[in-house]
Amino acid sequence: MSDESTKATIEVIGLRKRFGPQLALDGMTFTVRPGRVTGFVGPNGAGKSTTMRVILGLDAAEEGKALVDGVPYRTLRRPLRHLGALLDASALQPSRTARNHLLWLAHSQGVSGRRVDEVIDQAGLGTAARRKAGGFSLGMRQRLGIAAALLGDPPVVMLDEPFNGLDPDGIVWMRGFLSSLARQGRAVLVSSHLMSELEDTADHLVVIGRGRVVADTSVSGLLAEASGGRVTLRTSAPPRAAQVLHGAGATVLATGPDTLGVTGLPDEEIVALLARNGVPFSQVSAHRATLEEAYMALTRDAVEYRGIPAGEATR
Numbered sequence: 357m358s359d360e361s362t363k364a365t366i367e368v369i370g371l372r373k374r375f376g377p378q379l380a381l382d383g384m385t386f387t388v389r390p391g392r393v394t395g396f397v398g399p400n401g402a403g404k405s406t407t408m409r410v411i412l413g414l415d416a417a418e419e420g421k422a423l424v425d426g427v428p429y430r431t432l433r434r435p436l437r438h439l440g441a442l443l444d445a446s447a448l449q450p451s452r453t454a455r456n457h458l459l460w461l462a463h464s465q466g467v468s469g470r471r472v473d474e475v476i477d478q479a480g481l482g483t484a485a486r487r488k489a490g491g492f493s494l495g496m497r498q499r500l501g502i503a504a505a506l507l508g509d510p511p512v513v514m515l516d517e518p519f520n521g522l523d524p525d526g527i528v529w530m531r532g533f534l535s536s537l538a539r540q541g542r543a544v545l546v547s548s549h550l551m552s553e554l555e556d557t558a559d560h561l562v563v564i565g566r567g568r569v570v571a572d573t574s575v576s577g578l579l580a581e582a583s584g585g586r587v588t589l590r591t592s593a594p595p596r597a598a599q600v601l602h603g604a605g606a607t608v609l610a611t612g613p614d615t616l617g618v619t620g621l622p623d624e625e626i627v628a629l630l631a632r633n634g635v636p637f638s639q640v641s642a643h644r645a646t647l648e649e650a651y652m653a654l655t656r657d658a659v660e661y662r663g664i665p666a667g668e669a670t671r
């Protein structure tokens with residue numbers, strides 16, 4: 357799984373799909389690569405579930421194609437061994453125990469019964485696996501869905517809104533779990549409409565709005581861009597500090613009686629310059645945007661109806 361260029365695992369190429377007058381996918385294009393968690397993020401109705409359904413062949417696109425390991429999912433002979441998916445955690449047999457549900461799935465896919473107990477452990481189902489799935493909370497259903505997705509030990513895992521219904525402990529568990537799947541070399545695609553859920557989890561982001569990709573970027577790159585290289589400086593000698601930094605090519609703006617906003621120089625260079633020129637300072641801190649801030653900036657135009665007074669919505 358080391359050569360990313362030849363091991364692309366999900367390729368979505370130019371998908372277009374309508375539901376009646378509603379354009380759900382409008383040229384959706386991205387690639388999910390192994391060894392990292394790719395967050396698939398967008399506001400409600402942006403097209404996340406539809407894209408995943410097209411990848412699985414559950415919905416047909418009018419244009420474009422979706423490939424898993426280079427071929428359409430429907431043509432795979434043992435699909436669970438290529439891609440494990442959790443789309444709808446409520447899709448289970450309420451009268452079966454979780455373990456029997458998994459045994460039945462394993463049998464239908466030629467997977468050994470031994471694997472069932474492994475995935476029960478991996479998904480943290482524990483003794484609940486012997487209970488009827490009909491009585492499960494949404495969080496336990498998510499875990500059961502994840503256990504099912506892992507049955508075929510697939511190199512690609514795709515989860516639609518897996519954080520839904522999880523309590524804070526469950527969210528922490530899910531983050532660690534997704535990261536561990538990626539560390540094992542798997543390609544992990546996980547959708548969410550809340551960027552905060554993916555904090556400390558996603559390595560890469562495909563941000564979508566209105567059926568198309570708005571940004572396809574590493575998390576670190578997105579944060580650096582949103583942070584804009586702004587540094588806040590606290591000093592008892594603002595005019596002197598401004599003079600020194602301006603002389604070194606920075607743009608300096610007074611932001612308070614003893615604070616300056618500096619752009620155009622990295623924080624460590626600012627510290628060195630001030631020290632060398634004997635300018636006193638008590639704080640130099642680079643502004644770090646949160647993932648949520650970066651996301652809001654990206655999707656500002658893509659959110660349907662946000663802030664539009666009733667009666668003025670045009671779609």
Ligand SMILES: Nc1ncnc2c1ncn2[C@@H]1O[C@H](COP(=O)(O)OP(=O)(O)OP(=O)(O)O)[C@@H](O)[C@H]1O
Nearest residue numbers: 375378380398399400401402403404405406407549
């Ligand atoms: N079966 C359907 N019939 C009609 N319209 C649909 C259908 N499925 C999806 N849509 C429409 O397609 C668009 C994309 O929906 P989709 O469910 O893929 O978005 P999403 O990003 O998954 O949203 P959410 O975060 O709410 O799940 C929306 O405008 C939605 O109303």
